[in-house]
């Protein structure tokens with residue numbers, strides 16, 4: 001079947017958390033409409049860029065784009081941006097069931113509100129039962145616009161974006177307007193119906209499947225439904241060997257399905273909460289209402305919202321990461337060895353006084369000719385032909401301290417992978433430029449699902465740590481966290497012809513250079529549609 005969508009993308013004034021600002025909407029909505037499809041369907045999205053003076057690109061997060069690498073929606077990597085006034089047609093097959101996301105992939109547009117969910121129903125029966133299926137998309141929210149943030153990040157002195165002003169649950173939050181008395185009610189108004197809390201009405205005595213996705217700009221979150229356990233059954237479109245949590249830790253770019261029984265006292269409502277973890281939070285919790293029918297949906301629960309885990313409790317988060325394994329009967333065994341190991345050291349750096357993030361001391365910058373076109377059409381000098389290194393100075397680099405020399409270089413060079421080989425990526429975390437500080441980074445790979453082979457603390461040990469890899473039942477994902485001062489190893493097959501970004505899903509971190517690009521099987525890529533061209537050196541190949 002074909003699922004056809006027509007989207008108009010534009011700026012509108014909205015008050016998702018009671019504070020009025022410019023947001024990007026799809027057909028008037030943020031979050032945008034949910035794409036609903038069946039495994040094997042073709043999804044067509046005709047996007048009209050009505051942003052007036054701003055380019056656009058939309059990425060289908062978790063969809064592998066097998067045979068359609070040009071519709072991955074990554075500006076600078078797989079396509080030229082969609083110009084204002086233009087319409088661009090994305091067309092791709094959703095070949096796997098599960099819960100996925102979509103969002104802008106141009107500059108820091110995602111955090112202006114261009115994001116949503118993709119739900120793909122399976123052809124085969126699912127290995128768990130539930131009565132009702134609902135989605136909740138989580139986000140954090142800034143009042144500053146993306147241009148002010150971008151300018152601050154690329155200034156001397158560096159102006160960090162700081163912690164978000166609020167947390168949104170399915171697009172709804174609540175900023176305490178009276179905390180800034182200078183704000184007029186025209187700008188911030190807590191009685192604006194746009195910022196009424198998110199309500200999930202439930203029928204007592206049922207089992208609900210909640211598909212929870214996070215598209216935060218910065219924050220790692222702990223998600224909770226007061227008084228209710230959650231059984232995790234799906235992660236990034238793969239069935240999980242079920243385990244029970246009270247708090248679901250979720251990183252930007254991840255999706256989970258959890259089963260929740262509405263088996264508590266039906267005479268009252270309960271809190272739905274999201275809280276920042278992994279950073280010393282200043283953002284108040286996101287609050288929604290878990291409304292047991294027929295109680296009034298706006299009736300506040302009689303309790304105070306449950307308190308979140310300590311922000312710096314890395315152990316609990318690592319424990320959840322380790323608990324996520326492929327479900328019995330749905331295990332895809334990984335290859336037992338790899339052909340190439342790339343260790344990626346994550347560091348905060350300076351280049352000519354500007355603050356950046358780097359991988360193996362190289363800070364990524366996007367070329368103005370998309371790699372996919374440059375490589376497939378053999379356009380010379382479109383990007384730096386030198387590949388970034390496969391590792392760092394393992395002997396001398398101290399991951400536990402601020403680097404002696406924080407200087408890095410900037411490049412748009414990429415990794416060229418031999419087609420149909422097995423590649424291991426070890427993400428190595430390190431201290432930032434601040435003392436005793438290492439941050440959580442969710443890394444997202446385009447064009448692939450990867451096996452998560454292991455997580456560890458401290459410096460990855462090439463000799464001994466691989467012996468502890470889980471080769472029995474590793475989960476496959478498209479986004480995975482590297483924890484503070486830790487490492488994470490993932491494995492994938494370079495079997496999807498195309499050019500694929502792999503980057504930190506924190507909006508400002510990718511903007512500051514925290515990413516890499518992989519090319520594989522470029523000679524097997526089919527004819528490129530001319531719709532992805534028109535910028536940089538692709539102008540020469542543009543056929544109207």
Ligand SMILES: O=C1O[C@H]([C@@H](O)CO)C(O)=C1O
Pocket residue numbers: 160348432433434439
């Ligand atoms: O890139 C970042 O900059 C700040 C901080 O390190 C600035 O001092 C921070 O927390 C980041 O993630």
